[in-house]
Amino acid sequence: MSDQTTTASAVGSAALLDLIRRHGLRTRAELIAATGLGRSTVGARLELLQEQGLIRDGSNATSTGGRPAARFEFNAEARVILAADVGASHARVAITDLDARPLAVRHSELDIALGPEKVIAWVCEKGLEMLAEVGRGHDQLAGVGIGLPGPVEHETGRPTSPPIMPGWHGADVPGLVAETFPVPVLVDNDVNIMALGEHATTWPQVQHLMFVKVATGIGSGIISDGALNRGAQGAAGDLGHIRVTSATDAVCRCGNTGCLEAIASGPAVAAQLRSSGLDVAGTEDVVARVRGGDAAAAAAVRQAGRDLGDVLAGCVSLLNPSVIVVGGLLAEAGETLLAGVREAVYARSLPLATQHLSIVHSTTGVDAAVIGAGVLVAQHVLSPQALDVAG
Amino acid sequence: MSDQTTTASAVGSAALLDLIRRHGLRTRAELIAATGLGRSTVGARLELLQEQGLIRDGSNATSTGGRPAARFEFNAEARVILAADVGASHARVAITDLDARPLAVRHSELDIALGPEKVIAWVCEKGLEMLAEVGRGHDQLAGVGIGLPGPVEHETGRPTSPPIMPGWHGADVPGLVAETFPVPVLVDNDVNIMALGEHATTWPQVQHLMFVKVATGIGSGIISDGALNRGAQGAAGDLGHIRVTSATDAVCRCGNTGCLEAIASGPAVAAQLRSSGLDVAGTEDVVARVRGGDAAAAAAVRQAGRDLGDVLAGCVSLLNPSVIVVGGLLAEAGETLLAGVREAVYARSLPLATQHLSIVHSTTGVDAAVIGAGVLVAQHVLSPQALDVAG
Numbered sequence: 001m002s003d004q005t006t007t008a009s010a011v012g013s014a015a016l017l018d019l020i021r022r023h024g025l026r027t028r029a030e031l032i033a034a035t036g037l038g039r040s041t042v043g044a045r046l047e048l049l050q051e052q053g054l055i056r057d058g059s060n061a062t063s064t065g066g067r068p069a070a071r072f073e074f075n076a077e078a079r080v081i082l083a084a085d086v087g088a089s090h091a092r093v094a095i096t097d098l099d100a101r102p103l104a105v106r107h108s109e110l111d112i113a114l115g116p117e118k119v120i121a122w123v124c125e126k127g128l129e130m131l132a133e134v135g136r137g138h139d140q141l142a143g144v145g146i147g148l149p150g151p152v153e154h155e156t157g158r159p160t161s162p163p164i165m166p167g168w169h170g171a172d173v174p175g176l177v178a179e180t181f182p183v184p185v186l187v188d189n190d191v192n193i194m195a196l197g198e199h200a201t202t203w204p205q206v207q208h209l210m211f212v213k214v215a216t217g218i219g220s221g222i223i224s225d226g227a228l229n230r231g232a233q234g235a236a237g238d239l240g241h242i243r244v245t246s247a248t249d250a251v252c253r254c255g256n257t258g259c260l261e262a263i264a265s266g267p268a269v270a271a272q273l274r275s276s277g278l279d280v281a282g283t284e285d286v287v288a289r290v291r292g293g294d295a296a297a298a299a300a301v302r303q304a305g306r307d308l309g310d311v312l313a314g315c316v317s318l319l320n321p322s323v324i325v326v327g328g329l330l331a332e333a334g335e336t337l338l339a340g341v342r343e344a345v346y347a348r349s350l351p352l353a354t355q356h357l358s359i360v361h362s363t364t365g366v367d368a369a370v371i372g373a374g375v376l377v378a379q380h381v382l383s384p385q386a387l388d389v390a391g
Numbered sequence: 392m393s394d395q396t397t398t399a400s401a402v403g404s405a406a407l408l409d410l411i412r413r414h415g416l417r418t419r420a421e422l423i424a425a426t427g428l429g430r431s432t433v434g435a436r437l438e439l440l441q442e443q444g445l446i447r448d449g450s451n452a453t454s455t456g457g458r459p460a461a462r463f464e465f466n467a468e469a470r471v472i473l474a475a476d477v478g479a480s481h482a483r484v485a486i487t488d489l490d491a492r493p494l495a496v497r498h499s500e501l502d503i504a505l506g507p508e509k510v511i512a513w514v515c516e517k518g519l520e521m522l523a524e525v526g527r528g529h530d531q532l533a534g535v536g537i538g539l540p541g542p543v544e545h546e547t548g549r550p551t552s553p554p555i556m557p558g559w560h561g562a563d564v565p566g567l568v569a570e571t572f573p574v575p576v577l578v579d580n581d582v583n584i585m586a587l588g589e590h591a592t593t594w595p596q597v598q599h600l601m602f603v604k605v606a607t608g609i610g611s612g613i614i615s616d617g618a619l620n621r622g623a624q625g626a627a628g629d630l631g632h633i634r635v636t637s638a639t640d641a642v643c644r645c646g647n648t649g650c651l652e653a654i655a656s657g658p659a660v661a662a663q664l665r666s667s668g669l670d671v672a673g674t675e676d677v678v679a680r681v682r683g684g685d686a687a688a689a690a691a692v693r694q695a696g697r698d699l700g701d702v703l704a705g706c707v708s709l710l711n712p713s714v715i716v717v718g719g720l721l722a723e724a725g726e727t728l729l730a731g732v733r734e735a736v737y738a739r740s741l742p743l744a745t746q747h748l749s750i751v752h753s754t755t756g757v758d759a760a761v762i763g764a765g766v767l768v769a770q771h772v773l774s775p776q777a778l779d780v781a782g
Contacts, residue, residue: 012427036403038429151743160743208623222709224622229615231711232599235743242705243739245634245649254741258636314633314705318613320622348634350645352542352551352626 012388013045021074053078079142081377082127085369088112088164093126095134100374104130116171124180142381143183145373147190154234157187186376195221197372198325201364208321213328218261244307260311264304266330283329290333301333305340313348320353327362403779404436412465444469470533472768473518476760479503479540479555484517486525491765495521507562515571533772534574536764538581545625548578577767586612588763589716592755599712604719609652635698651702655695657721663691674720681724692724696731704739711744718753
């Protein structure tokens, strides 16, 4: 019920912009009819949006007599976003427009154990270089979005006891960014932003989706009723430490035993293959062997898929999604992993929850996270909370 | 993003009513200022709400000169709701006002295996009697809300393969009700409406809550970001058939083995006690024995709590709720069940997800479901979709 109120008191610039941007309303008259706002109110709010460059008149200039009504359109290039995907051992940084389309992208090895000051300084340095590269000034930066490989408290943007990010617990990431860029800074778990990116790019009509990343860790981002479901402390989607039914006594880095991550992550599968005498250094080797037709590697990945599916069967019962998207490095082993997942999910879940369920590979690939970080920032800076404070 | 649009185009009667009902705005001037709507638009919409009796002028009649501005207030008694909670072997029927407060309640033994025609006819017959009892005519009935003990397709109100409701699969429950009451009919899973009732009554400020019912079956209703999360086919929250980690080979009525319901439901615990030679007929006996200090029964219920906690630990990792409310008949065994639940959840879940988590007993008691059915109908009939079609 509070939703209605928020919006009732905020049929301001943001709501008008959304009607223009997503629903094809173009003229002042259409906007007045759709909102019930007074003519002068609509006029003032449109003027504000034009001043900010967020809309422009897209009318055809050739008039056939009389003055044509202005036809507004969203100007996604009005501002840009700095979007960063920081992993355990790499970082990917992009400048995107307000539709989260990447205008420039950089990728680099980067050890997250360098700590928040050095990593964020590096991200900001790349941001400055790339802003120059695309010919944009600081004043055109709408916001910064950053994905991190661990739990993040959504309200403050601070990582909370992240297991693979030494030195990051409680770090004021938005504060560090603000030293270079005094703009809104949104920080979230990397899998949450991958879910946003995959949803916006490939499944915009789907209301209930899970994005699962299987790599060094295992995590998920949950879209419920069309929006990211972060839970009370931003920790929702943490699949990696759910106990697998057929659990061995494998000790997890979290201190418990039998966690999904200790059994079905890339490093766990690599360790299993090493223990049977194979020369497998890490997840990349596992993927290469499966692709090369190695039966032992394929069997191990298929079993990892079943173990993942065992946990996902519970998620399907609990959340009843339409689509489960599987991404992350181990998913690049191809159909082998997904075959195991499907086997377990369809064996364990009830018919009502699986009759319309698709279990598919990620299609956004390496840019999923930076696109998602762009979506996160765009949703924020174009929201009533951000746009209508000034209005 | 679509939320903003829905509301932008629907700042109609429903949004004004919500401002009056929940946010204490009282005068025409306050409503104009809060919404940005034109004076004539606000006037027309208020007039419509007054015609429908949903608002009334609550001004003090004693004037000190000059005409005082009208001060509007919500009139929860304008219409009534027929709310029914149909269980496996009982039904509870209430007439509530638009705030879901019960005005009259009936409870009766009723076997759901009688099938949809007979059960719905009985509900409607009680509804007619109780409408007369509270002195309301058919024209004052805003809608009918019904909770059923199985999965319900939310869009159509039809049960879908409900395991303990023989003869109900695909039944047109709204159509059967409409033969007596031609008003909106909302049908949902009983645990979903209990979650709505418990949330509205006891935890209105909490955004992420799970309501778990442990009785003949085990199920849950999920509140995410303040709203019921039904999933894609209305099947979300189905805990009963998730496999327990320490699963025995107990065969479940669903055909799988090791399901939570086959291990930790009331009948499952009763069967375990019978197999050790005790004379325990059903869940009521289990509860009575625990309350009477029977050590064997307490041990069995505590283990059921641990098994439930094993599954809930996964739910906590996935959903990161602030509150888990445990209700249903077996929960009446008191702290014993919850002690087992807490033991398992706090042993298995990560610190970030449990540091602010409360695991508590249901407080709404036997009326949780009828209150929830009332909330469900009130949310619908006071929504923009319902109110603003006419406006």
